[in-house]
Amino acid sequence: xxxxxxxxxxxxxxxxxxxxxxxxxxxxxxxxxxxxxxxxxxxxxxxxxxxxxxxxxxxxxxxxxxxxxxxxxxxxxxxxxxxxxxxxxxxxxxxxxxxxxxxxxxxxxxxxxxxxxxxxxxxxxxxxxxxxxxxxxxxxxxxxxxxxxxxxxxxxxxxxxxxxxxxxxxxxxxxxxxxxxxxxxxxxxxxxxxxxxxxxxxxxxxxxxxxxxxxxxxxxxxxxxxxxxxxxxxxxxxxxxxxxxxxxxxxxxxxxxxxxxxxxxxxxxxxxxxxxxxxxx
Numbered sequence: 001x002x003x004x005x006x007x008x009x010x011x012x013x014x015x016x017x018x019x020x021x022x023x024x025x026x027x028x029x030x031x032x033x034x035x036x037x038x039x040x041x042x043x044x045x046x047x048x049x050x051x052x053x054x055x056x057x058x059x060x061x062x063x064x065x066x067x068x069x070x071x072x073x074x075x076x077x078x079x080x081x082x083x084x085x086x087x088x089x090x091x092x093x094x095x096x097x098x099x100x101x102x103x104x105x106x107x108x109x110x111x112x113x114x115x116x117x118x119x120x121x122x123x124x125x126x127x128x129x130x131x132x133x134x135x136x137x138x139x140x141x142x143x144x145x146x147x148x149x150x151x152x153x154x155x156x157x158x159x160x161x162x163x164x165x166x167x168x169x170x171x172x173x174x175x176x177x178x179x180x181x182x183x184x185x186x187x188x189x190x191x192x193x194x195x196x197x198x199x200x201x202x203x204x205x206x207x208x209x210x211x212x213x214x215x216x217x218x219x220x221x222x223x224x225x226x227x228x229x230x231x232x233x234x235x236x237x238x239x240x241x242x243x244x245x246x247x248x249x250x251x252x253x254x255x256x257x258x259x260x261x262x263x264x265x266x267x268x269x270x271x272x273x274x275x276x277x278x279x280x281x
Contacts, residue, residue: 016146020139054134082198090206094249110232113230172223172247173220174247177252188259214228
């Protein structure tokens, strides 16, 4: 990489990192305000405020970047199909990870499903769809898109994946194992975003993973509080390598291995179908 190009990459990385912090602060300040005003506020109040602010942030990003198709990558005639497939595969992939964790003794599982919670089920389904798409829009949309506009797809993959991982460093229970898993996940989603030229599939995959993790199967979601509605997964002591501890399944050796396999599968698919030119260019 030439010095001029290296300088451009450095400036773009710094700019996107700063803007990522800005967008993240906009999305989270609602929950922080509620917590400071009322220290005894219910967790759902904080979550509701954060989701509202994330929705507003998405709208503001649309106003800012809708003329940048590599950033606002939603112009997809097959968006319904991609979203449904992404949600299906995301749910299956987490269910596989969770099932292995349970088989290995990482969780004791309780069924807590009640029809009276069906309203909350829908609320959290919509909420995780918004929250996960916001994260994808920041990382695989804004950050990645900025480097794609410079025709630097490799750099786009690396930088957005690193920043995606760094966004989670402040969450409870974060460790090197979680960092590795988040990097595998981010690299995989980045390749899929390049492959589909769209954020619909990766946004749905991400949403399904988080929704299944917190709501369906009742585990911590990347170091944040779970919102168990169907199953409640109780962590078994001294099994943190299996269940991921307080961070959640992403901090488990099971998830690291499976997401590593997922990344290899996607890399193999991209190269087998001769689509590596768009990555190596």
